Amino acid sequence: MSQNEIFVKKSSEGMEPFSIEKLKNSLKSCSTTDEQVDAIIAQIRPSIYDGISSNEIYKKAFALLKKQNKISASRYSLKRAIFELGPTGYPFERMIAALLKENGYKTKVSIILEGACVTHEIDVLAEKEGNVYAIECKFHSDARGSSSVQVPLYINSRFLDIQKQWNSNPKNKTHLKQGWLVTNTRFSKDALNYGRCVGLTMLGWDYPKNNGLKANIDSLALYPVTTLTSLSKKEKHLLIKKDVILVKELLDATHEMKSIGISEKRINRALDEVKRLCNFSKHASLDD
Known part of the structure; x- marks a missing residue:
C-alpha cells in the first residue's frame, strides 16, 4: 500500500x-x-x-x-500534558495567570465580581497600566473538545454585564477594558469571527498564528509539571494537588516533592530536567 x-x-x-x-x-x-x-x-x-x-x-x-x-x-508531549492537568480547570487557570504575569500583568485567579444584573465568577482577572481584563479559561481534557460560537457569545454577554458595573463604580480606579477567551484546544470559525467582531481577545492552542498558547508556553518556558519524564503520573498529580502546577515552581518545591515520597536522588534528577527544559525559553510577549 x-x-x-x-x-x-x-x-x-x-x-x-x-x-x-x-x-x-x-x-x-x-x-x-x-x-x-x-x-x-x-x-x-x-x-x-x-x-x-x-x-x-x-x-x-x-x-x-x-x-x-x-x-x-x-x-x-506539551499538548497532552496540558490535557492531563484536569479534571478541573483550575490548574489551567493558574497556568494562564502565570503566562500573563510573565508579560507584566498583575493577576488574580477565581474572582467573584458583581455585574449590573447578576454575580459572575471570573477565572482570571488581569491588570496592566490601569486597564483590567476579564479572562475566561475553557479547559478541555482531550483534543476533541473545541469552542463553538456559543462560548464567545456567552463570555461577551458576561463581560458586558461586569464592565457596566465596574466602570460605573467611582471606587474603581481602573478601567475594565476587555474580555478574553482562552482555550487549550481550538475555536470554530464562527467563534473566531464573532470574537473579532465584538473585540474579544482569543487565545487558542495555535491561535493567533505563531502567537498561540503553545508558542507562548514554549517562549516563556511555562511548562506544566505533567510534561516531565522524570516523575511518575501519580507523583505529578500529587504535586498538582499541592498547587505545584508549573515546572519552574519545582525549583522552590523540594519540600513538596519530599512530602509525597520522592527520593533525594530522583528530586535532583527532576530538578536537572526542569533546568534543562527551562533553558529553551526565548522570552516573547503577548503584546508583540
Whole structure:
C-alpha cells in the first residue's frame, strides 16, 4: 500500500491521509535534531498501517524521542500534558495567570465580581497600566473538545454585564477594558469571527498564528509539571494537588516533592530536567 493510500484516524474521530512531513514538523518543533528526526521516522514508517490512530503514532514517536532526547520529548508531549492537568480547570487557570504575569500583568485567579444584573465568577482577572481584563479559561481534557460560537457569545454577554458595573463604580480606579477567551484546544470559525467582531481577545492552542498558547508556553518556558519524564503520573498529580502546577515552581518545591515520597536522588534528577527544559525559553510577549 502506498503512502497516499494510508489514512490516520484523528482524535476528533475523522480520517486524514498519513503525512511524513507533518510528523517531521511536529518532531522538529520541539528542537529535535535532523538526525534524531530521521532516525525516528525510519523506525516508525514500517509500522504505519491504514486506519492507525494519531494517538498510536504519537506514542511511538514519544517513546523513541524519549530514548534520544528527554527534553525534546517533554516539549513534544506539551499538548497532552496540558490535557492531563484536569479534571478541573483550575490548574489551567493558574497556568494562564502565570503566562500573563510573565508579560507584566498583575493577576488574580477565581474572582467573584458583581455585574449590573447578576454575580459572575471570573477565572482570571488581569491588570496592566490601569486597564483590567476579564479572562475566561475553557479547559478541555482531550483534543476533541473545541469552542463553538456559543462560548464567545456567552463570555461577551458576561463581560458586558461586569464592565457596566465596574466602570460605573467611582471606587474603581481602573478601567475594565476587555474580555478574553482562552482555550487549550481550538475555536470554530464562527467563534473566531464573532470574537473579532465584538473585540474579544482569543487565545487558542495555535491561535493567533505563531502567537498561540503553545508558542507562548514554549517562549516563556511555562511548562506544566505533567510534561516531565522524570516523575511518575501519580507523583505529578500529587504535586498538582499541592498547587505545584508549573515546572519552574519545582525549583522552590523540594519540600513538596519530599512530602509525597520522592527520593533525594530522583528530586535532583527532576530538578536537572526542569533546568534543562527551562533553558529553551526565548522570552516573547503577548503584546508583540
